[in-house]
Amino acid sequence: MMTRNFTLLTDLYELTMMQGYYKSGNDETVIFDVFYRDNPSGSGYAIACGLDLVIDYIKNLSFSYEDIDYLRSLDIFDEDFLEYLAGYHFTGDIFAIPEGTVVFPMEPLLKVIAPMMEAQLIETAILNIINHQSLIATKASRVVYAAGGSGVMEFGLRRAQGADAGTYGARAAVIGGCDGTSNVLAGKMFDLPVLGTHAHSWIMSFPDEYTAFKTYATLYPDACMLLVDTYDTLKSGVPNAIRVFKELREQGIQPKKIGIRLDSGDLAYLSKKARAMLDEAGFPEAIISASSDLDENLIQSLKLQGAPITSWGVGTKLITSSDCPAFGGVYKLAAAKHKDEKKFKAKIKISENPVKVTNPGNKTVYRIYDKTTGKIRADLICLTQESYSSKEDLVIFDPTATWKKSTIIGGTYTLRELLVPVFLKGQCVYENPSAMEIRDYCTGELNTLWDETRRLVNPQNVYVDLSKPLYDLKNQLLSQKV
Amino acid sequence: MMTRNFTLLTDLYELTMMQGYYKSGNDETVIFDVFYRDNPSGSGYAIACGLDLVIDYIKNLSFSYEDIDYLRSLDIFDEDFLEYLAGYHFTGDIFAIPEGTVVFPMEPLLKVIAPMMEAQLIETAILNIINHQSLIATKASRVVYAAGGSGVMEFGLRRAQGADAGTYGARAAVIGGCDGTSNVLAGKMFDLPVLGTHAHSWIMSFPDEYTAFKTYATLYPDACMLLVDTYDTLKSGVPNAIRVFKELREQGIQPKKIGIRLDSGDLAYLSKKARAMLDEAGFPEAIISASSDLDENLIQSLKLQGAPITSWGVGTKLITSSDCPAFGGVYKLAAAKHKDEKKFKAKIKISENPVKVTNPGNKTVYRIYDKTTGKIRADLICLTQESYSSKEDLVIFDPTATWKKSTIIGGTYTLRELLVPVFLKGQCVYENPSAMEIRDYCTGELNTLWDETRRLVNPQNVYVDLSKPLYDLKNQLLSQKV
Numbered sequence: 001m002m003t004r005n006f007t008l009l010t011d012l013y014e015l016t017m018m019q020g021y022y023k024s025g026n027d028e029t030v031i032f033d034v035f036y037r038d039n040p041s042g043s044g045y046a047i048a049c050g051l052d053l054v055i056d057y058i059k060n061l062s063f064s065y066e067d068i069d070y071l072r073s074l075d076i077f078d079e080d081f082l083e084y085l086a087g088y089h090f091t092g093d094i095f096a097i098p099e100g101t102v103v104f105p106m107e108p109l110l111k112v113i114a115p116m117m118e119a120q121l122i123e124t125a126i127l128n129i130i131n132h133q134s135l136i137a138t139k140a141s142r143v144v145y146a147a148g149g150s151g152v153m154e155f156g157l158r159r160a161q162g163a164d165a166g167t168y169g170a171r172a173a174v175i176g177g178c179d180g181t182s183n184v185l186a187g188k189m190f191d192l193p194v195l196g197t198h199a200h201s202w203i204m205s206f207p208d209e210y211t212a213f214k215t216y217a218t219l220y221p222d223a224c225m226l227l228v229d230t231y232d233t234l235k236s237g238v239p240n241a242i243r244v245f246k247e248l249r250e251q252g253i254q255p256k257k258i259g260i261r262l263d264s265g266d267l268a269y270l271s272k273k274a275r276a277m278l279d280e281a282g283f284p285e286a287i288i289s290a291s292s293d294l295d296e297n298l299i300q301s302l303k304l305q306g307a308p309i310t311s312w313g314v315g316t317k318l319i320t321s322s323d324c325p326a327f328g329g330v331y332k333l334a335a336a337k338h339k340d341e342k343k344f345k346a347k348i349k350i351s352e353n354p355v356k357v358t359n360p361g362n363k364t365v366y367r368i369y370d371k372t373t374g375k376i377r378a379d380l381i382c383l384t385q386e387s388y389s390s391k392e393d394l395v396i397f398d399p400t401a402t403w404k405k406s407t408i409i410g411g412t413y414t415l416r417e418l419l420v421p422v423f424l425k426g427q428c429v430y431e432n433p434s435a436m437e438i439r440d441y442c443t444g445e446l447n448t449l450w451d452e453t454r455r456l457v458n459p460q461n462v463y464v465d466l467s468k469p470l471y472d473l474k475n476q477l478l479s480q481k482v
Numbered sequence: 483m484m485t486r487n488f489t490l491l492t493d494l495y496e497l498t499m500m501q502g503y504y505k506s507g508n509d510e511t512v513i514f515d516v517f518y519r520d521n522p523s524g525s526g527y528a529i530a531c532g533l534d535l536v537i538d539y540i541k542n543l544s545f546s547y548e549d550i551d552y553l554r555s556l557d558i559f560d561e562d563f564l565e566y567l568a569g570y571h572f573t574g575d576i577f578a579i580p581e582g583t584v585v586f587p588m589e590p591l592l593k594v595i596a597p598m599m600e601a602q603l604i605e606t607a608i609l610n611i612i613n614h615q616s617l618i619a620t621k622a623s624r625v626v627y628a629a630g631g632s633g634v635m636e637f638g639l640r641r642a643q644g645a646d647a648g649t650y651g652a653r654a655a656v657i658g659g660c661d662g663t664s665n666v667l668a669g670k671m672f673d674l675p676v677l678g679t680h681a682h683s684w685i686m687s688f689p690d691e692y693t694a695f696k697t698y699a700t701l702y703p704d705a706c707m708l709l710v711d712t713y714d715t716l717k718s719g720v721p722n723a724i725r726v727f728k729e730l731r732e733q734g735i736q737p738k739k740i741g742i743r744l745d746s747g748d749l750a751y752l753s754k755k756a757r758a759m760l761d762e763a764g765f766p767e768a769i770i771s772a773s774s775d776l777d778e779n780l781i782q783s784l785k786l787q788g789a790p791i792t793s794w795g796v797g798t799k800l801i802t803s804s805d806c807p808a809f810g811g812v813y814k815l816a817a818a819k820h821k822d823e824k825k826f827k828a829k830i831k832i833s834e835n836p837v838k839v840t841n842p843g844n845k846t847v848y849r850i851y852d853k854t855t856g857k858i859r860a861d862l863i864c865l866t867q868e869s870y871s872s873k874e875d876l877v878i879f880d881p882t883a884t885w886k887k888s889t890i891i892g893g894t895y896t897l898r899e900l901l902v903p904v905f906l907k908g909q910c911v912y913e914n915p916s917a918m919e920i921r922d923y924c925t926g927e928l929n930t931l932w933d934e935t936r937r938l939v940n941p942q943n944v945y946v947d948l949s950k951p952l953y954d955l956k957n958q959l960l961s962q963k964v
Contacts, residue, residue: 004486009645011637011664013678020684020701028687070670076702116687123681127640128648135643155493158609159808161617162646163491166610169643182493188552196495199605201815202502204829205510205598219502220558231832264833316808325807326641326798333683347686350713351746 006057008067010124015071018117019081026116027339029092031362032123032331034110034130037355040138040324044459045102045449047141047442048109049172050133051422052099052432057125058423061090091426092118095419097365099432100137100175100442102449103418104464106355106399107365107381109134109329111419116336123331132165133172135327136319139296140176141446143314145454146296148303150310153195154181155291156319169319175438177446178314190435197223197261203230209237213244217255221248224258225289228274233265238274242281259287261313267292268305275308287311295322296456332358348477354400360477361470365418368394368408369448376448377413378406382467390415396465399474406463488539490549492606497553500599501563508598509821511574513844514605514813516592516612519837522620522806526941527584527931529623529924530591531654532615533904534581534914539607540905543572572600573908577901579847581914582619582657582924584931585900586946588837588881589847589863591616591811593901598818605813614647615654617809618801621778622658623928625796627936628778630785632792635677636663637773638801651801657920659928660796672917679705679743685712691719695726699737703730706740707771710756715747720756724763741769743795749774750787757790769793777804778938814840830959836882842959843952847900850876850890851930858930859895860888864949872897878947881956888945 020026039046063071063085071077071085092114103109109130112119144152154173160166163185170186180193187194198216206212209231217224226244228237241260248255260278262270267290278286290302291313299312316322335344346360362384368377371390380388380396388394391410398404422430433441452460466474502508521528545553545567553559553567574596585591591612594601626634636655642648645667652668662675669676680698688694691713699706708726710719723742730737742760744752749772760768772784773795781794798804817826828842844866850859853872862870862878870876873892880886904912915923934942948956 004645006645006667008667008670009639009648010666011639011678012666012669012676013664013680015666016678016702017680017684020680020698021687023701024697026687030687032683067670071666074669074676120683123683124640125645128642128645131641132644132647157491157493158606158813159613159810160610161643161802161807162614162650163486163488163607163610164644164646165614166491182495184492184494184497184553185488185490187494187556188490188549194494194556196493196498198495198499198502200831201514201602201605202499204815204831205503205508205512205818215506216502219505220498264835264838316810320643320802320807322807325643325802325804328641328798331640333686336687349682349686353746356746 005060006125007061007063010121014121014123017120019077021116022081022084028116028336030116030119030333031335032112032119033108033334034329034331035106035108036327036329037105038328040135040327043138043142044453044461045104046134047137047176048097048101048103048134049099049137049175050130051096053129054126055428055432058090059428063088090118094423096422097418100438100445102445104379104462106464107379108363127329127331131327131329133168135321136169136172137176139318139321140173140178142296142456143318144177146299147312151179152312152314154178154318155313156315157183159316160319171435173318174435175442192435197225198227200230210240213240217244217248221253222256224255226260227263228260229262229264233270234273238277245283259289262290263292268302268307271307271309334360335362346473346477361473367416367418369414371412371414374448375450376462377408378463378465380465380467382470386467386469388415395468397471399466487542488607489543489545492603496603496605499602501559503598504563504566510598510818512598512601512815513817514594514601515590515816516811516813517588517590518809518811519587520810522617522809525620525624526935526943527586528616529619529658530579530583530585530616531581531619531657532612533578535611536608537910540572541910545570574600576905578904579900582920582927584927586861586944588946589861590845609811609813613809613811615650617803618651618654619658621800621803622655622660624778624938625800626659628781629794633661634794634796636660636800637795638797639665641798642801653917655800656917657924674917679707680709682712692722695722699726699730703735704738706737708742709745710742711744711746715752716755720759727765741771744772745774750784750789753789753791816842817844828955828959843955849898849900851896853894853896856930857932858944859890860945860947862947862949864952868949868951870897877950879953881948
């Protein structure tokens, strides 16, 4: 894997603020939370993704001489501050919810505890990484859900927003449930399954479609998926594919996989007609795969129409999350303490809009599972000093509609703390699983959601509530401010 | 700049096809065109962007030992083919329309002439690069158009789809007309103006808003833009900003720039109230800048409402082109010739959908300008062997509605060939201007569009027509196929 130094991958204001803190002698240790306010694409959940690259980023944080020279050239920064930057490295703590976990609005996905200047610098890159990868993992899980057990391949590199969007997007898509990707670089970097056969240009480079198919089948008899829409799907493509499959059979060749790919036209109509032709010719095992501007809604509609497609290649709309191309993760100050103070002082950002008021203090998140079904009952955001036992009744509070509270009876639930230590005093203490391991974990995570939360449209939201002490702290700070 | 090797940034099928061509002894030289079918975001034009990175990519094309080992591990490729790959480099020609040029659907933005295997490999990366950067440059030009002369800053890194989307996206946004970016890495890599002041966390890290403003103003008296919405914009933020501006004035400090930034709330209302307060306090020179989920439509609406905002920070919706997050560039085979042949044989991809039928042959593009106004009359796609003189009448044909043709009278127009040589026999022969030079060029390019084509909604399309010989060739090939 190419290790890249993303130290300058930051907004200029992080650096002007850092110089401000430096000059004004800020000695605070602070806590920043990463959280988001709305699930993307109307989903009932999101999938946390991006921690792997965040770890890489933090490990490699340091300003090169070239970086310092560049910053000097801007005529904004003084030499003493530039000298400080030259020696900069991250010495703080980072806690995060593991990649592949289902997550919900308002809960901290990642928490940074560090000296103010260190915590400020890393805001932009952390948000860039987490926002992008969580977006694509979430979208992929929706597409895979719509496919209902048939396989989904990520095919979007050519329409991705740059190389990283293609490559890290492919990893996120596989974590979200795709079987693999067409992107060879992503395959190499993250050990993902890579797949693909041929394009229209292959067919067009031969004198006729039959010769193109025959040549391909002879070369790759084990994965003989033929693209049938270059000239005319039903009049030319499918008949030529059948002719080639028959010839393979006559030659005693038993491919591991044969099939056709539809890439244009009315996929419902064409797949049904092609299925009938393949079956009649004695190839019920031939797979029908489809690609062509697909997303979760189109796939669900095709399945409802009875289209016999069992393999999906999804490109543009997955790799860009086209109906919702940004994940709104933010990075907000939650607490601070001066060098000589022992306890953090909680910080709150108020807003006219109640959901934009932040949750103050040093927090963690517990997930509450139903003991019988293993499904999620609710998430509980609380202060780190609180402790809970699943034997006792639990009272939880809606963070904005404060009159809503509910009691979960002791003995009926289990608890799991979601935030785990990733960096402690600047040292990485977390070993991230491989992408394919995270994919398996994510499948399990999705199974902890009720069907009502997984459905594509109007899902039931999962409750993310506050503990009594956090609820009280928030109200106390609000009454001081307003 | 970090040079990265993107050789594996390709779809697997490019490599399986290449092995197919290799094994079947394909000796063809081929021509592939990059073009797109629809302008993004309902625009009347697009801005070509990405050539700089394409040049870098082609120059660095080569498979490392590690790449070859990885491909071997897939158990798809034979040793003789892997050996061929180990020695691979690009030996062909590439022609392209320069970055920053306004372009229209169906015309070749880039043309590759190379041995089949070389041309096939580079499809995916070229599309990835051109699609992403042309998308963002086009979106930026729309946002800048809406701002109507007031400045636009690109602020979207934290919501971009990965690091490249942020960085190359910032470059594309500046080429499309933004004044600069918040992205420091992009600033360093492409020598772009970088700007930014402070965030809510700066304000929150001080005991009160006034102290935060005062500290900032003392540190950065030359660019004293204060973020006024942390607590209450009109009751707290603007009054505190005015207090600080007054103190600067009393101390005899004359900042180059003072102003406020609005980042939430009703921007029309707040900007008018803030303008009145600033003017009344004696600071008519104070700038009002705004950010908060802006795009071209919101900016245009705010201007129509008379909001006195003269500086815009645009993030998410620009850096993701959120209403249209993919540019549909494709890469299609246009011609081929065997080793022993002198002339290219034109290739056509047919489709039930007339606009999906490709334009065959070795083509180029001429732009036809009105001699008096310098505005674009039409673009003409023709075969490379054709030649034109602006003294003669020109008859051009609509590529799909074939009964539509028009005559442009000799002497009333000027001609310019848009495609320029970038690589010849594998050698780069083109020196790309700097991003800021391209930005200036792009401003000029946008001035060659009629106002009716620049407007945001329902723009008048520019005619992209075929020459008579190309029109005849296309019809001849179609009648052979159908």
